[in-house]
Amino acid sequence: MNKIKVSIIGATGYVGAELVRGFLGHPNVELKYLTSRSFAGQKFSDIYPVFRGVCDIDCTDTDYETVAKESDLVVTALPHGVSSKTVPVLIENGARVIDHSGDFRYKNLATYEKSYKLEHPHPELLAEAVYGIPEFYRDQLKDAKLVANPGCYPTCSLMALAPFLKAGLIDTKSIIIDAVSGVSGAGRKESLPYAYCEMDETFKPYGVVGHRHTTEIEEQASFLAGEENIHLAFTPHLAPFKRGMLATIYARPSDKFADVSTEKINEIYKDFYKDEFFVRALDLKVLPDVKDVNGSNFIEVNGVYDKDTGLIKLFSAQDNLGKGAALQAIQAFNAMFGFEENTGLSFVRGV
Numbered sequence: 242m243n244k245i246k247v248s249i250i251g252a253t254g255y256v257g258a259e260l261v262r263g264f265l266g267h268p269n270v271e272l273k274y275l276t277s278r279s280f281a282g283q284k285f286s287d288i289y290p291v292f293r294g295v296c297d298i299d300c301t302d303t304d305y306e307t308v309a310k311e312s313d314l315v316v317t318a319l320p321h322g323v324s325s326k327t328v329p330v331l332i333e334n335g336a337r338v339i340d341h342s343g344d345f346r347y348k349n350l351a352t353y354e355k356s357y358k359l360e361h362p363h364p365e366l367l368a369e370a371v372y373g374i375p376e377f378y379r380d381q382l383k384d385a386k387l388v389a390n391p392g393c394y395p396t397c398s399l400m401a402l403a404p405f406l407k408a409g410l411i412d413t414k415s416i417i418i419d420a421v422s423g424v425s426g427a428g429r430k431e432s433l434p435y436a437y438c439e440m441d442e443t444f445k446p447y448g449v450v451g452h453r454h455t456t457e458i459e460e461q462a463s464f465l466a467g468e469e470n471i472h473l474a475f476t477p478h479l480a481p482f483k484r485g486m487l488a489t490i491y492a493r494p495s496d497k498f499a500d501v502s503t504e505k506i507n508e509i510y511k512d513f514y515k516d517e518f519f520v521r522a523l524d525l526k527v528l529p530d531v532k533d534v535n536g537s538n539f540i541e542v543n544g545v546y547d548k549d550t551g552l553i554k555l556f557s558a559q560d561n562l563g564k565g566a567a568l569q570a571i572q573a574f575n576a577m578f579g580f581e582e583n584t585g586l587s588f589v590r591g592v
Contacts, residue, residue: 411553416474493552535560
């Protein structure tokens, strides 16, 4: 079998490096171009020495038309507002695309432009783009030319909520999400708030009102529930670990969930995700922990019912660079090109 030629635009950021790590272990992939304006002319292994002798490809600033014409798939790890101008060029020149920005994650143009405070130059592509959670959209991914890789917080939140939204088991007006990310979620940049001495032994909320992932979660939650315009409360937090993400979600059971219990919540998770390789529905009373999914494409979920407050509490943990970004993109790539979804992704971190 001829290998699929994959190029990565923006390969030297944290997401780009994780894409390289994942694709290197894929038996059906040949890495073609790794592009970087900041590090053009340097070997990838000079930037990330762990790849010495494993990935010594030269980073280039090759024009996007050439990259597209010589690749079967281009994965973009570019800022919001940049992808919206770049992706159309790639598609026009024959490549399929997985994009990591927020530029193609929405079906509602007004919601995107309000959330990102940007005018979209190619709104026609919003209808064409497939939201890249394979567990929800694998059939659409098979023929997709453009995949919008989800945000890390939306993936973590939606995977926990999905069984209950689809079955109408929670009051959609009562949803509150508190989620915590490791520092790599802020990207690879020089910025004082993310310096070691500033982050060590700190734990803080940020973007507490109007965080752009709120509307992304709301739109997809509305699709899952079959409702219009679900609104929820979302608060992200930053914690002093490199990678990992934990979501804690509160909601009230709907009238349809009169027999709610911790045992029933656990049964629902296990049944809903029983055929999903990358979703671990944990055993009763075992709760998700970021260290148990670190470096992998796995996400772990579980929940409890608090009788005293009448609240359902749902929990999920993932690697924000793994299932929350790059490795989920490779899972989507597998669905796009007809491979088993765990191809090249069955690895876990060593102890």
